[in-house]
Amino acid sequence: MQGMARKQGSHSDITGPRVLETALRLIAQHGFAAVSMRQIAAEVGVQAGALYNYTPDKQSLLFDLMRSHMADLLNALAAADLQGDALARLEGFTRFHIRFHLPRSDQVFVSYMELRNLAPENFAAIEAMRRDYEDVLEDILRAGEAEGIFAVPDTRVATMALIAMLTGLSHWYREGGRLAMNKIEAIYWDLVRKAVSV
Amino acid sequence: MQGMARKQGSHSDITGPRVLETALRLIAQHGFAAVSMRQIAAEVGVQAGALYNYTPDKQSLLFDLMRSHMADLLNALAAADLQGDALARLEGFTRFHIRFHLPRSDQVFVSYMELRNLAPENFAAIEAMRRDYEDVLEDILRAGEAEGIFAVPDTRVATMALIAMLTGLSHWYREGGRLAMNKIEAIYWDLVRKAVSV
DNA sequence: TTTTCAACTGAACATCTGTTCAGTTAGATG
DNA sequence: CATCTAACTGAACAGATGTTCAGTTGAAAA
Numbered sequence: 373m374q375g376m377a378r379k380q381g382s383h384s385d386i387t388g389p390r391v392l393e394t395a396l397r398l399i400a401q402h403g404f405a406a407v408s409m410r411q412i413a414a415e416v417g418v419q420a421g422a423l424y425n426y427t428p429d430k431q432s433l434l435f436d437l438m439r440s441h442m443a444d445l446l447n448a449l450a451a452a453d454l455q456g457d458a459l460a461r462l463e464g465f466t467r468f469h470i471r472f473h474l475p476r477s478d479q480v481f482v483s484y485m486e487l488r489n490l491a492p493e494n495f496a497a498i499e500a501m502r503r504d505y506e507d508v509l510e511d512i513l514r515a516g517e518a519e520g521i522f523a524v525p526d527t528r529v530a531t532m533a534l535i536a537m538l539t540g541l542s543h544w545y546r547e548g549g550r551l552a553m554n555k556i557e558a559i560y561w562d563l564v565r566k567a568v569s570v
Numbered sequence: 571m572q573g574m575a576r577k578q579g580s581h582s583d584i585t586g587p588r589v590l591e592t593a594l595r596l597i598a599q600h601g602f603a604a605v606s607m608r609q610i611a612a613e614v615g616v617q618a619g620a621l622y623n624y625t626p627d628k629q630s631l632l633f634d635l636m637r638s639h640m641a642d643l644l645n646a647l648a649a650a651d652l653q654g655d656a657l658a659r660l661e662g663f664t665r666f667h668i669r670f671h672l673p674r675s676d677q678v679f680v681s682y683m684e685l686r687n688l689a690p691e692n693f694a695a696i697e698a699m700r701r702d703y704e705d706v707l708e709d710i711l712r713a714g715e716a717e718g719i720f721a722v723p724d725t726r727v728a729t730m731a732l733i734a735m736l737t738g739l740s741h742w743y744r745e746g747g748r749l750a751m752n753k754i755e756a757i758y759w760d761l762v763r764k765a766v767s768v
Numbered sequence: 769t770t771t772t773c774a775a776c777t778g779a780a781c782a783t784c785t786g787t788t789c790a791g792t793t794a795g796a797t798g
Numbered sequence: 799c800a801t802c803t804a805a806c807t808g809a810a811c812a813g814a815t816g817t818t819c820a821g822t823t824g825a826a827a828a
């Protein structure tokens with residue numbers, strides 16, 4: 373059986389997303405360098421050449437996955453529209469971070485592990501977006517300092533420390549584990565709040 | 571110019587360590603799957619085949635790097651011999667973790683990023699060692715709870731959270747940066763202490 | 769019905785991969 | 799001096815790599 377093109381209707385709007393989904397899953401599992409275009413193609417159900425209808429090259433595939441993840445993150449954060457005093461906004465940020473990241477473990481994994489496989493200009497673009505995200509937290513910490521409710525010796529270091537703590541969650545949390553997400557959320561919020569409070 | 575074997579004395583005690591150093595550096599930089607045996611050999615200054623005098627295969631090279639890092643970590647922790655009440659031991663653990671990890675960014679990077687490239691039995695061995703390390707911190711947190719000086723809703727979650735926070739430091743700290751190590755140590759100890767205190 | 773063309777195949781390209789091994793070299797040994 | 803052998807070379811193996819592209823397919827348009 374050969375020549376399976378156009379089996380049942382136009383496929384580009386099905387195959388396209390499937391390529392991204394499959395690439396994300398395989399890269400999260402084995403790493404970018406360890407996954408071949410032929411492996412991705414095989415899981416999608418096409419030949420390797422067909423992938424190049426959806427990405428100019430392998431590097432762009434990785435960059436697209438990371439860029440869209442970061443864009444989703446920044447858009448969702450903007451939509452969360454944190455308000456109130458610094459403590460309320462810190463709680464909002466903490467809960468937002470956990471709720472956004474926990475259901476996206478593959479994206480988180482790829483976005484944090486495959487930075488070194490990005491071409492320099494792509495790396496710079498992702499880093500800029502990550503920096504934007506970090507700056508939101510740092511602004512909250514600075515505001516809390518100004519309000520006199522937070523006591524952090526160095527807002528930049530505290531920002532990095534808190535984000536590392538929150539993101540680390542994605543590396544060990546497994547759905548259906550001992551603790552539900554809202555329980556986890558409460559525990560982390562407790563740690564975060566106390567860490568920065570006076 | 572060909573046939574350079576045994577240039578100036580026995581080399582195995584020089585080449586052996588150089589293979590490990592070079593492999594560690596290159597794997598930290600580009601990732602295990604992205605580094606070839608020929609690249610490592612070229613930087614060491616030998617042909618690819620010569621590497622097999624020092625490792626049975628590429629997988630063992632990775633495993634050796636990770637196992638020796640974890641063994642060093644556990645030995646150093648035991649040598650630190652944390653004593654006193656839970657608060658003193660928590661401070662000891664925090665400062666030990668930072669002092670041990672900061673000068674070893676390549677080892678930390680490889681040990682946390684390349685877990686998925688380990689063969690299953692090797693993965694299990696590394697995970698067991700990591701678990702041993704985590705358990706030391708968890709014991710301290712539990713002791714602090716018993717002493718009534720700590721208030722952590724879940725010692726396991728707090729353990730993972732604190733270790734993620736501390737280890738994350740290695741991912742952004744650069745020697746010669748804005749802050750010296752002892753400054754960093756103080757800032758992190760402040761965050762850790764407050765996070766778990768009543 | 770014939771034509772069109774997006775979506776795909778399958779083969780090819782040059783190059784790289786981990787690993788093996790017969791052969792070479794030169795310092796150490798007797 | 800000759801001998802030994804640890805340490806290495808260089809070639810080879812079978813297969814995988816990203817990417818290109820002429821050709822094929824079949825549903826939809828004319």
